Amino acid sequence: MEGRQEAGKENKPSSTSVDPQGDSSLQVEISDAVSERDKVKFTVQTKSCLPHFAQTEFSVVRQHEEFIWLHDAYVENEEYAGLIIPPAPPRPDFEASREKLQKLGEGDSSITREEFAKMKQELEAEYLAIFKKTVAMHEVFLQRLAAHPTLRRDHNFFVFLEYGQDLSVRGKNRKELLGGFLRNIVKSADEALITSMSGLKEVDDFFEHERTFLLEYHTRIRDACLRADRVMQSHKCLADDYIPMSAALSSLGTQEVNQLKTSFLKLAELFERLRKLEGRVASDEDLKLSDMLRYYMRDSQAAKDLLYRRLRALADYENANKALDKARTRNREVRTAESNQQLCCRRFERLSDSAKQELMDFKSRRVSSFRKNLIELAELELKHAKASTLLLRNTLVALKGEP
Amino acid sequence: MAAEREPPPLGDGKPTDFEELEDGEDLFTSTVSTLESSPSSPEPASLPAEDVSTNSNGRKPAEVVLDDDREDLFAEATEEVSLDSPEREPILSSEPSPAVTPVTPTTLIAPRMESKSISAPVIFDRSREEIEEEANGDVFDIEIGVSDPEKVGDGMNAYMAYRVTTKTSLSMFSKSEFSVKRRFSDFLGLHSKLASKYLHVGYIVPPAPEKSIVGMTKVKVGKEDSSSTEFVEKRRAALERYLQRTVKHPTLLQDPDLRQFLESSEWFEEKQQQFENLDQQLRKLHASVEALVCHRKELSANTAAFAKSAAMLGNSEDHTALSRALSQLAEVEEKIDQLHQEQAFADFYMFSELLSDYIRLIAAVKGVFDHRMKCWQKWEDAQITLLKKRETEAKMMVANKPDKIQQAKNEIREWEAKVQQGERDFEQISKTIRKEVGRFEAKRVKDFKTVIIKYLESLVQTQQQLIKYWEAFLPEAKAIA
Numbered sequence: 049m050e051g052r053q054e055a056g057k058e059n060k061p062s063s064t065s066v067d068p069q070g071d072s073s074l075q076v077e078i079s080d081a082v083s084e085r086d087k088v089k090f091t092v093q094t095k096s097c098l099p100h101f102a103q104t105e106f107s108v109v110r111q112h113e114e115f116i117w118l119h120d121a122y123v124e125n126e127e128y129a130g131l132i133i134p135p136a137p138p139r140p141d142f143e144a145s146r147e148k149l150q151k152l153g154e155g156d157s158s159i160t161r162e163e164f165a166k167m168k169q170e171l172e173a174e175y176l177a178i179f180k181k182t183v184a185m186h187e188v189f190l191q192r193l194a195a196h197p198t199l200r201r202d203h204n205f206f207v208f209l210e211y212g213q214d215l216s217v218r219g220k221n222r223k224e225l226l227g228g229f230l231r232n233i234v235k236s237a238d239e240a241l242i243t244s245m246s247g248l249k250e251v252d253d254f255f256e257h258e259r260t261f262l263l264e265y266h267t268r269i270r271d272a273c274l275r276a277d278r279v280m281q282s283h284k285c286l287a288d289d290y291i292p293m294s295a296a297l298s299s300l301g302t303q304e305v306n307q308l309k310t311s312f313l314k315l316a317e318l319f320e321r322l323r324k325l326e327g328r329v330a331s332d333e334d335l336k337l338s339d340m341l342r343y344y345m346r347d348s349q350a351a352k353d354l355l356y357r358r359l360r361a362l363a364d365y366e367n368a369n370k371a372l373d374k375a376r377t378r379n380r381e382v383r384t385a386e387s388n389q390q391l392c393c394r395r396f397e398r399l400s401d402s403a404k405q406e407l408m409d410f411k412s413r414r415v416s417s418f419r420k421n422l423i424e425l426a427e428l429e430l431k432h433a434k435a436s437t438l439l440l441r442n443t444l445v446a447l448k449g450e451p
Numbered sequence: 452m453a454a455e456r457e458p459p460p461l462g463d464g465k466p467t468d469f470e471e472l473e474d475g476e477d478l479f480t481s482t483v484s485t486l487e488s489s490p491s492s493p494e495p496a497s498l499p500a501e502d503v504s505t506n507s508n509g510r511k512p513a514e515v516v517l518d519d520d521r522e523d524l525f526a527e528a529t530e531e532v533s534l535d536s537p538e539r540e541p542i543l544s545s546e547p548s549p550a551v552t553p554v555t556p557t558t559l560i561a562p563r564m565e566s567k568s569i570s571a572p573v574i575f576d577r578s579r580e581e582i583e584e585e586a587n588g589d590v591f592d593i594e595i596g597v598s599d600p601e602k603v604g605d606g607m608n609a610y611m612a613y614r615v616t617t618k619t620s621l622s623m624f625s626k627s628e629f630s631v632k633r634r635f636s637d638f639l640g641l642h643s644k645l646a647s648k649y650l651h652v653g654y655i656v657p658p659a660p661e662k663s664i665v666g667m668t669k670v671k672v673g674k675e676d677s678s679s680t681e682f683v684e685k686r687r688a689a690l691e692r693y694l695q696r697t698v699k700h701p702t703l704l705q706d707p708d709l710r711q712f713l714e715s716s717e718w719f720e721e722k723q724q725q726f727e728n729l730d731q732q733l734r735k736l737h738a739s740v741e742a743l744v745c746h747r748k749e750l751s752a753n754t755a756a757f758a759k760s761a762a763m764l765g766n767s768e769d770h771t772a773l774s775r776a777l778s779q780l781a782e783v784e785e786k787i788d789q790l791h792q793e794q795a796f797a798d799f800y801m802f803s804e805l806l807s808d809y810i811r812l813i814a815a816v817k818g819v820f821d822h823r824m825k826c827w828q829k830w831e832d833a834q835i836t837l838l839k840k841r842e843t844e845a846k847m848m849v850a851n852k853p854d855k856i857q858q859a860k861n862e863i864r865e866w867e868a869k870v871q872q873g874e875r876d877f878e879q880i881s882k883t884i885r886k887e888v889g890r891f892e893a894k895r896v897k898d899f900k901t902v903i904i905k906y907l908e909s910l911v912q913t914q915q916q917l918i919k920y921w922e923a924f925l926p927e928a929k930a931i932a
Contacts, residue, residue, distance in 0.1 A: 257769075265767045272764045275757040282750035289743040296736035303728050308896050311903060318907075415770050415931060422776060422928040426921045433917040440911045447904055 073098055076194045076209065078187040079107060083179055087111055088140045090186055094209045101210060112139055114208065114215045115186055121204040122193075129357045129395075130402030131199065132410055134192040135346030137185040145175045163295045170288065170327070177331060181339065188343075239356050242363045250362075252400065258407050259355055266348040273341035280338055283330035290323035311447055318443045322436065329432050336425035344414055351410050358403050361396040368392040593619040593698050595713070597691035600683045602670065603634075609671045610634045611683060613690060617713045623705075624714065631717045635667075638690055644708045645697070648835065652842060656703065657696035660689035707831045707874075719881070722888055723820050730813045737806040744798045751791035758784035772931045779927040783920050790916050797909040805902045809895065816891060823880050830873030837866040 073096060080091035093107040119136035122128055149171045155164070193199045208215070250256045294316045301312030368389040375385035599614040616630035642659035649656050666682040698704050698713075758781045765777030844859035 261769055268760065268764045268767050272760040275753065275760045278753040279757050282746060282753050285746040286750060289739060289746055292739035293736060296732050296739060300732045306892060306896050308899055311900060315903060411770060415773050418773055419928065419931040426925040426928055429921045430918060433914045437911055437914040440907055444904060444907050
């Protein structure tokens with residue numbers, strides 16, 4: 049199924065707030081997107097007066113794999129070890145939606161044409177919503193990079209934004225995927241090892257607290273996200289249930305010859321409207337709650353990764369210290385040991401400093417995002433509840449007024 | 452004119468002529484001509500209806516005016532045949548004088564030795580009286596009109612529907628004026644049913660108009676030219692004449708199939724169809740409401756689970772205000788989960804249960820309609836059996852087995868009574884059903900309206916609670932600094 053979107057500001061599910069720090073010297077947005085069968089092509093538009101770029105305004109077309117390449121490039125770059133790397137956007141996944149549409153097509157002959165049309169409409173809206181979300185996720189990723197004073201100066205970033213041709217970063221093959229998977233295991237094992245290393249003491253209360261906090265927080269937010277998803281799904285199921293109800297009531301109304309005729313027809317109309325409202329409740333919960341939780345789940349993972357890197361640096365520093373001591377006692381290669389130790393020390397301190405800043409930014413980002421979304425969630429829930437009440441009351445008046 | 456007819460010799464080897472004739476069946480019962488049974492000169496007609504002397508109280512046969520046709524035939528038929536008349540015997544043994552084939556008044560063949568039995572097995576006392584009372588004017592006070600040809604459907608599946616209007620003062624009908632819509636094939640179906648029942652016992656069942664493929668195709672295709680309108684008009688008139696002839700036949704008039712064709716059994720058909728449709732749609736609605744209940748319960752459970760994880764998240768959160776807000780969110784969600792549960796109960800106990808009750812009730816209604824059909828069938832079966840018994844009686848008469856004849860007569864009496872009872876039962880059940888359906892529908896309307904209003908009010912309640920909860924939460928969210 050093809051989908052196209054002009055990504056304007058109003059289309060963004062603003063579950064995350066990206067603070068451009070008042071700096072408009074580099075503005076990135078996804079101005080267009082096309083869904084073709086199994087891939088999505090994003091048009092990335094950059095507006096910048098930075099001297100590095102050849103033009104002040106230009107766009108390129110990128111696919112999901114290229115975003116991943118960019119993300120991995122940042123992660124593997126030692127320079128950015130002390131920073132929270134913005135989480136990579138999730139892969140566009142229309143599978144579920146496409147399957148549902150297909151099933152509907154093969155369908156059920158017992159549903160009326162009207163019902164079929166409504167269900168199709170619902171699924172198409174769902175498809176469109178998923179499409180919009182994936183665009184937004186990719187956009188937010190780029191915008192965070194563009195907003196970060198350090199990350200925005202990355203060479204690969206420039207290439208990503210400017211290079212007109214395909215970056216030829218094919219998707220990871222099985223071996224690479226497996227490799228990535230193993231690396232993660234190694235990382236966790238390493239982390240476990242490091243933390244159990246005797247003599248390795250966390251000198252900084254701040255980081256001690258952050259580690260405990262992030263560990264727990266990440267797990268819990270992941271849970272909350274999953275469960276919020278389920279709530280949202282239930283709301284959608286409920287909305288879908290109104291379709292056959294409305295259809296049956298409509299038929300009943302048409303068949304009746306007595307006073308129940310108008311009652312049934314009014315009920316049919318009521319449920320059709322309630323369906324739309326219920327659908328909006330579902331999608332608002334999705335955007336304001338589920339998506340936000342999901343984003344911060346990923347972001348907190350990125351923060352955890354930062355802590356790991358710092359811990360690794362600390363371990364390296366500790367090891368360097370030990371090596372220096374050993375060298376001094378043996379009085380062999382003291383110079384190299386010294387310089388190595390200094391290197392590790394500097395690295396560790398650099399990482400710690402930047403990590404501290406990053407983690408504080410993470411907190412304020414998180415708090416402000418939650419605030420915004422929770423307020424918007426509450427306001428939208430109120431709006432829908434009031435609309436439902438009005439609708440129900442009007443129907444009741446009409447029904448009671450009948451002889 | 453009767454004199455001109457050569458009565459075929461009877462009794463000497465030509466019993467066959469009369470064998471087929473049903474005992475009491477008269478083609479023109481009320482106009483029964485009593486033919487001269489003896490070679491003696493026919494006297495000018497006083498034409499008592501033979502069937503008149505039915506009652507055991509020995510009513511004097513009233514005179515019945517004959518149709519023109521019959522007058523011609525039987526103007527001079529004189530013999531008064533009374534049921535009590537012992538003269539019957541000799542009548543039979545001597546030459547019966549069948550008039551013109553095939554019009555053979557079976558009076559001669561049918562010795563109404565005993566009293567009660569009437570010539571036409573299916574004419575009952577009361578209608579007999581009625582028929583007798585039509586001294587002048589129409590023979591039976593029943594007029595059929597076929598009108599308003601209307602095209603139903605389109606293309607090759609189209610057909611013409613005609614309005615069949617019956618006007619009558621006969622009390623055997625429940626109304627004095629009524630009409631139904633019938634299509635041509637319905638007329639043909641009626642004829643074939645009547646023919647299969649009555650032709651083989653010698654009744655002249657008026658034939659239905661002929662089919663015309665060409666004519667009908669033109670109509671179907673929609674050619675609005677004069678030839679197709681003419682065709683339709685010709686057909687309409689032919690159908691009307693066909694029905695008129697059929698109802699003027701006293702035997703056929705009594706037939707259940709004819710009655711059903713004319714009468715508002717359409718009401719019953721309509722109602723049956725209505726209930727069938729209602730049943731279908733209620734089932735669909737019920738299924739979807741059950742799904743709703745199920746999903747709402749799921750929503751409740753999922754909301755509760757989310758509430759817990761939101762609380763946990765709030766505990767983890769190290770920013771104080773956010774932490775508090777998240778705990779508040781958890782509380783709100785918990786209350787909402789309760790709300791969903793209560794709503795699910797309302798969905799079920801108000802809406803779903805009402806629907807399932809009515810689905811069962813409608814099954815009972817359908818059962819009642821089925822009983823009516825069974826009743827009708829019983830009536831029809833009784834009538835068919837009666838015809839057979841009369842046939843048997845005639846055979847026995849011909850074969851001259853007096854003991855068997857007696858038995859046959861007994862059986863005839865028995866079945867006449869059954870037919871009568873069958874008709875009464877059918878009419879009774881039909882009447883009862885009409886009343887009951889009216890009562891049922893009134894109750895249904897009330898029930899549904901009441902429940903729908905209650906259910907909607909429960910939905911309003913839920914929404915209002917939601918408003919309360921979110922309004923309480925909003926300041927908490929805003930308080931996050």
